[in-house]
Amino acid sequence: MPKFAPKQSELKKEFEEKPSLLKGDYPDKELFDTPVEFRDGNWCYPAKPEIVEDIGFANPRKWSPTDEDWKLPDGWEKTIKDGMKDRLERFRSFKLFLDICVRCGACADKCHFFLGTGDPKNMPVARAELIRSVYRNDFPLAEKILKGFSGARKLTPEVIKEWHMYFHQCTECRRCSVFCPFGIDTAEITMMGRELLHLIGVNNNWILEPVSNCNRTGNHLGIEPHTFVQNIESLAEDIEDLTGVTVNPTFNRKGAEILFITPSGDVFAEPGVYTMMGYMMLFEHIGLDYTISTYASEGGNFGFFTSNEMAKKLNAKMYHEAERLGVKWLLGGECGHMWRVVHQYMDTMNGPADFLEQPVSPLTGTTFTNAASTKMVHIVEFTADLIRHGKLKLDPKRNDHLRTTFHDSCNIARGMGMLEEPRYVLNNVCNTFHEMPENTIREQTFCCGSGSGINTEEYMDIRLRGGFPRANAVRHVKEKHDVDSLVTICAIDRATLPALMNYWNPGVSVYGLHELVGNALVMEGENKRTEDMREDPMAGFQDEVEDED
Amino acid sequence: MKKAVMPLIMVVLLAFVPYVAVQFAGLGFLFGVIIPYVAIVVFIGGFIYRVVDWARSPVPFRIPTTCGQEKSLDWIKPNRLESPSNFWEATGRVLSEVLFFRSLFRNTKAELHNGPKLAYGSSKWLWLAGLAFHWSMLVVVLRHYRFFIAKVPGFVQLLEDVDGFLDITLPALYVTDVILLAAVTFLVIRRFQDVKVRLISLPADYFPLFMILAIALVGVLMRYIVKVDVMSVKDLMVNLVHFNLALPEGIGALFYVHLFLVCVLAMYFPFSKLMHMGGIFMSPTRNLANNSREKRHVNPWNPDSKFRTYAEYEDEFREKMKKANLPVEKK
Ligand code: HEM
Ligand code: SF4
Ligand code: SF4
Numbered sequence: 042m043p044k045f046a047p048k049q050s051e052l053k054k055e056f057e058e059k060p061s062l063l064k065g066d067y068p069d070k071e072l073f074d075t076p077v078e079f080r081d082g083n084w085c086y087p088a089k090p091e092i093v094e095d096i097g098f099a100n101p102r103k104w105s106p107t108d109e110d111w112k113l114p115d116g117w118e119k120t121i122k123d124g125m126k127d128r129l130e131r132f133r134s135f136k137l138f139l140d141i142c143v144r145c146g147a148c149a150d151k152c153h154f155f156l157g158t159g160d161p162k163n164m165p166v167a168r169a170e171l172i173r174s175v176y177r178n179d180f181p182l183a184e185k186i187l188k189g190f191s192g193a194r195k196l197t198p199e200v201i202k203e204w205h206m207y208f209h210q211c212t213e214c215r216r217c218s219v220f221c222p223f224g225i226d227t228a229e230i231t232m233m234g235r236e237l238l239h240l241i242g243v244n245n246n247w248i249l250e251p252v253s254n255c256n257r258t259g260n261h262l263g264i265e266p267h268t269f270v271q272n273i274e275s276l277a278e279d280i281e282d283l284t285g286v287t288v289n290p291t292f293n294r295k296g297a298e299i300l301f302i303t304p305s306g307d308v309f310a311e312p313g314v315y316t317m318m319g320y321m322m323l324f325e326h327i328g329l330d331y332t333i334s335t336y337a338s339e340g341g342n343f344g345f346f347t348s349n350e351m352a353k354k355l356n357a358k359m360y361h362e363a364e365r366l367g368v369k370w371l372l373g374g375e376c377g378h379m380w381r382v383v384h385q386y387m388d389t390m391n392g393p394a395d396f397l398e399q400p401v402s403p404l405t406g407t408t409f410t411n412a413a414s415t416k417m418v419h420i421v422e423f424t425a426d427l428i429r430h431g432k433l434k435l436d437p438k439r440n441d442h443l444r445t446t447f448h449d450s451c452n453i454a455r456g457m458g459m460l461e462e463p464r465y466v467l468n469n470v471c472n473t474f475h476e477m478p479e480n481t482i483r484e485q486t487f488c489c490g491s492g493s494g495i496n497t498e499e500y501m502d503i504r505l506r507g508g509f510p511r512a513n514a515v516r517h518v519k520e521k522h523d524v525d526s527l528v529t530i531c532a533i534d535r536a537t538l539p540a541l542m543n544y545w546n547p548g549v550s551v552y553g554l555h556e557l558v559g560n561a562l563v564m565e566g567e568n569k570r571t572e573d574m575r576e577d578p579m580a581g582f583q584d585e586v587e588d589e590d
Numbered sequence: 591m592k593k594a595v596m597p598l599i600m601v602v603l604l605a606f607v608p609y610v611a612v613q614f615a616g617l618g619f620l621f622g623v624i625i626p627y628v629a630i631v632v633f634i635g636g637f638i639y640r641v642v643d644w645a646r647s648p649v650p651f652r653i654p655t656t657c658g659q660e661k662s663l664d665w666i667k668p669n670r671l672e673s674p675s676n677f678w679e680a681t682g683r684v685l686s687e688v689l690f691f692r693s694l695f696r697n698t699k700a701e702l703h704n705g706p707k708l709a710y711g712s713s714k715w716l717w718l719a720g721l722a723f724h725w726s727m728l729v730v731v732l733r734h735y736r737f738f739i740a741k742v743p744g745f746v747q748l749l750e751d752v753d754g755f756l757d758i759t760l761p762a763l764y765v766t767d768v769i770l771l772a773a774v775t776f777l778v779i780r781r782f783q784d785v786k787v788r789l790i791s792l793p794a795d796y797f798p799l800f801m802i803l804a805i806a807l808v809g810v811l812m813r814y815i816v817k818v819d820v821m822s823v824k825d826l827m828v829n830l831v832h833f834n835l836a837l838p839e840g841i842g843a844l845f846y847v848h849l850f851l852v853c854v855l856a857m858y859f860p861f862s863k864l865m866h867m868g869g870i871f872m873s874p875t876r877n878l879a880n881n882s883r884e885k886r887h888v889n890p891w892n893p894d895s896k897f898r899t900y901a902e903y904e905d906e907f908r909e910k911m912k913k914a915n916l917p918v919e920k921k
Binding site: 053056057061062063064065066067068071072129130131132133134135136137140141142143144145146147149150151156159161164166167170189190191192215218219220221222223224225226229256257258259265266267270271292293294295335336349350353354355357358361362365383384385386388389390392393407409410411412413414415417422425426429454455456457458459460461462465478480481484485509510513514 | 596597643646648650651652653655659663665666667669672673687693694696698699700702704707710716720784785789791792793795797862863865866869870872873874875876880881883884885886887888889892893895896900904906907911913916917
């Protein structure tokens with residue numbers, strides 16, 4: 042059991058016995074009368090001063106959320122208020138969403154953090170009220186006359202503590218926005234809240250350290266170029282050991298047709314590395330002319346979890362490198378928030394990428410008109426197109442040892458709308474795929490509970506609660522259909538769901554979609570395969586002949 | 591409960607003011623002419639101000655919440671309404687929200703059972719009551735058009751005929767009156783009943799509900815029970831429309847209560863959550879097409895950012911890169 046995880050029996054008891062708003066018990070205190078309490082497992086370590094300094098953020102210092110005094114800089118109230126005013130002028134979303142909520146409560150029980158903690162302030166509408174209450178007080182209309190009428194309150198250090206706590210108990214997943222009759226997206230409020238907090242140095246090391254790393258070395262993990270290459274080469278060796286096929290990834294190669302960028306987690310951490318192997322096998326199989334960059338070696342963007350300016354700065358490397366290498370277009374790996382940025386922000390922030398060409402699949406001739414301007418294609422779109430055109434030789438029986446279900450990652454589902462492609466691919470590479478209940482998939486998917494830069498060990502308590510709705514849906518198909526494999530297309534999912542599954546649903550393993558593609562791929566000149574990429578035995582392949590279809 | 595008391599008292603006081611003022615102080619002109627003019631100016635001016643104020647803040651990023659399949663490969667069927675790929679589809683999406691509260695239709699209720707186990711049940715009451723409330727309010731408002739114009743237009747007549755089809759009282763009972771009152775009552779009760787909603791409710795949430803309830807009740811009272819002189823009311827309204835400041839005699843004081851509450855609500859409107867009426871059209875998660883990879887969306891304040899260039903990167907790692915046989919720009 043991870044150190045900061047609650048004891049399971051206690052958590053279960055809490056769910057079942059403790060009165061909660063979710064179960065219909067009215068709390069004895071009004072919303073803002075409950076003080077915040079930082080205890081083990083519900084706060085992330087603050088950013089180290091040298092890291093804050095390195096990326097040029099405000100107020101580097103040693104502090105902890107459990108301290109009474111957070112050492113906020115002089116005049117911090119004014120900084121926040123000015124920062125708010127500035128953002129109200131720059132983001133219509135922020136202004137509008139603060140103004141038009143009718144507090145109908147449709148969003149209230151849609152947030153995984155509310156469902157997992159029962160904490161009233163985790164209702165999306167309440168989360169927004171944390172800022173709205175200050176907004177009302179400082180941008181006075183009726184409130185000055187009618188005190189309390191519309192819930193205004195003063196900006197105090199307590200409010201900042203509350204913001205810090207609850208803007209890190211929001212993974213910017215946008216599920217609330219699906220249900221709100223006005224489309225109010227609490228993720229937008231959270232993003233603004235976090236930007237404001239950074240102005241006064243209230244932060245999270247798990248986000249800022251990757252940001253600093255990514256800036257310097259090109260990837261979140263801070264891997265320098267030679268190590269990056271070594272790691273991928275060792276994955277190539279694993280592929281050779283497993284299949285007998287040699288794959289030859291190239292690095293920083295000018296003149297390649299395609300630059301492939303994926304989250305660095307795929308290169309370095311289990312189980313992401315198996316997904317990486319899947320990509321490489323696929324590219325080898327189809328003879329793709331691609332290269333990987335050690336400079337733009339990060340698909341993800343933790344900058345997105347701090348401020349739009351930082352997101353832009355880190356994202357800029359993708360086009361910069363594509364231009365330097367002279368590739369035609371970009372192909373991106375499986376990741377959630379990476380694709381939120383690529384799909385909805387990249388072109389706006391760092392485009393137009395006139396030096397690239399409209400992406401065309403070199404194998405099928407399909408023009409990706411939906412990426413005409415950004416010039417970046419999602420690997421799952423790319424693979425779905427290959428399968429549709431019969432360009433891949435696949436044997437789905439090779440995944441018969443897995444009984445799968447599919448987890449839509451929030452950003453892909455609600456910030457991009459790619460719902461069918463992964464299912465199409467999955468259905469072509471495996472034979473047993475069972476959907477989770479309909480209120481927990483597609484646009485209604487539940488977050489893994491650890492997105493938006495909170496997937497750190499010391500935050501385990503909150504993560505396991507936040508991930509509870511997702512885990513619960515998995516348990517449903519586990520019990521009903523014996524599902525044992527949770528397939529995802531997101532690097533953060535691959536990093537966080539294993540812990541969640543271990544806790545709530547032991548026996549369920551987490552896979553990347555392209556890992557299953559790699560398993561199913563019948564490659565030219567391969568050895569007889571009896572094991573999958575994890576060296577787990579495939580079912581029924583001990584003395585079977587290759588099956589052609 | 592506490593949070594509902596203050597708005598309740600406010601509404602009751604607001605209802606008494608014109609009654610006393612007209613009945614006992616003869617302030618009919620103030621409440622029949624001056625305040626209505628002020629109200630209409632504040633309402634229209636305030637509404638425009640708020641909308642323009644929102645419009646002044648740009649939409650830097652294209653952030654539709656996609657609630658359906660995007661348009662991608664041509665053999666995959668896109669969901670044109672929930673993941674619109676062009677302006678017209680996005681318009682359709684907004685209209686589906688405005689006319690039918692489409693997102694609210696999705697509403698579910700989460701329940702935590704022992705196990706622990708979460709279950710999600712369908713929950714369409716809010717959608718139904720919300721829709722009934724707004725639509726009947728719209729019909730009621732449109733029906734009022736008859737008071738402002740000498741010759742009653744055909745569509746108003748039609749509306750009245752259809753609305754009054756039950757014909758069970760004298761004058762004919764309007765179905766919308768019943769629906770409106772029932773729906774608002776439901777919405778009020780819901781605010782108390784659903785603990786989540788009760789917790790987030792502010793006095794500012796009860797106030798408009800009570801106001802609308804009060805306006806509707808007084809209206810019903812005037813129409814079916816304590817009759818007021820409808821012809822004089824019509825004279826007054828037609829006069830106001832023509833900037834004729836004469837106040838007809840003999841309108842019952844109850845009418846001034848009705849009118850004053852409407853005026854207060856109208857003046858309150860632009861400065862409150864009621865502005866959701868304008869906001870719903872401008873919500874960037876709903877009114878934008880999900881085509882940001884196909885067409886570049888421009889951010890008017892796109893900041894200059896100094897990122898770490900490849901050259902700087904190579905300068906730091908050149909020797910290591912060379913050792914790893916990575917190509918470098920500068921030898
Ligand atoms: C374009 C026009 C409008 C649209 C699309 C719209 C839509 C909505 C929606 C979706 C809700 C949330 C669900 C509900 O409680 O019904 C709502 C709530 C509400 N609307 Fe509107 N609305 C419009 C105009 C108005 C107007 C003109 C008024 C009043 C003068 C109004 C008064 C209210 C009130 C009081 C609520 C809160 C109900 C509650 O407390 O439960 N709306 N509106
Ligand atoms: S669903 Fe939308 S309008 Fe209703 S309470 Fe939530 S944010 Fe406010
Ligand atoms: S964006 Fe997701 S995590 Fe944040 S409030 Fe909404 S539902 Fe909760």
